[in-house]
Amino acid sequence: LGGLAVGALALLTPQVMSSGHGALRFAGIVARPLGFIAGVFALKAVASIISLGSGFRGGLFFATLFMGVLGGRLFAAGVDIAWPGLNLDPNAYAVIGMSALSASVIGGPLTMSFIALESTGNLWLTTAVLVAVIISTTMTRELFGYSFATWRLHLRGESIRSAADIGWIRDLTVGRMMRQDMTTVDAAMPLETFREKFPPGSKTQVVAVDGEGHYAGLAVVAEAHAPDIETDKGLAAILRHADVVLHPAMNVQEAIAVFDAAEAESLAVVEGDGDRRPIGLLTEAHAMRRYAEESEQRRREVIGEV
Known part of the structure; x- marks a missing residue:
């Protein structure tokens, strides 16, 4: 044998x-x-x-x-x-x-x-x-x-350009698309205080953080002013997407997949080092618009319009 x-x-x-x-x-x-x-x-x-x-x-x-x-x-x-x-x-x-x-x-x-x-x-x-x-x-x-x-x-870092190339998706990251002009509040803030600080129409949503500055969730201003909300539970009771976040290194396809899974219109972007400190906000509408714009740009390059 x-x-x-x-x-x-x-x-x-x-x-x-x-x-x-x-x-x-x-x-x-x-x-x-x-x-x-x-x-x-x-x-x-x-x-x-x-x-x-x-x-x-x-x-x-x-x-x-x-x-x-x-x-x-x-x-x-x-x-x-x-x-x-x-x-x-x-x-x-x-x-x-x-x-x-x-x-x-x-x-x-x-x-x-x-x-x-x-x-x-x-x-x-x-x-x-x-x-x-x-x-x-x-x-x-x-x-x-x-x-x-x-x-x-x-x-190897090569950016291939061809009719079927999708290498540009790697460069269209969450870090490039996010908004950094976000507003943060303490997640332990009483709901009445939050209502006084953010009246209806002042903001759409606010990023809530804990005492150490770590991301705790998103507070929707319109929900905070709903008449059926119990004010004694505090701001933490209305926070959304506390466990769903984006990272700046994610590409646009990965971000859209997270939006779909969470059924969210916007998500917070946190640092990618595991510290969960918020650094920006990204909406699904903006991500989809940027994806469509880049796709159209590549299509025009292929057919010679650019």
Whole structure:
């Protein structure tokens, strides 16, 4: 058994440790036993995770092509096991898997479709590849936002500008959008005192803080002047969103998600160091307006209006 394990490792190692150029000879790969293909696929995925996670700048292109070929072959085998009568062509699904995974990781869905057409010369297979690429790209955009390659460039500080780029969202932060001219009051203030200090129409809402200056909630002036409010309970009884706050480093999409979850029209922004000291206010309407303005600006840049 030890000799068999060493022999299997010797066979797997060149494919696992290589850059992935073996995908160019996928016909020979898909003819291998399924156990071998599954082993190479798993070990290649682990090797890629370790390599990228360790900070190596190795390329993604051929490694993704190679894993896509293996994944397509395994998919065809799995379908044949579940439905033996289909008899899927492993070579065709190797090309489909190669193109779909590469479009998701690297981007360039049309590029991958043209590569499949040039490699096979089969128009019908290229049509299937195009469908798979569209599905793969759409799922990546919905679940992740952009391709893995674009994400790596964003981590390096590069601002990619393209029709589908959303790197600008990272720069549109809560800290840039919030208002800093907020008014704070002591959360222990009696309600009658609050009414005298903030008559109707003077403010919309006020940020309440505790004795140490930490955020305690939002006080809506109109609610404080409601006739059915019991004044003996103090200001703390009408405070809103005491446990829901925004942080200045959040991007606009994260902020909108917090607004939706809290069903709030405005939220306080607190320092991101865990001290919970309020530093500003942001309304959902302003965040949505800034998001729409930036989206329109990028659209105009793409079509050449700017």
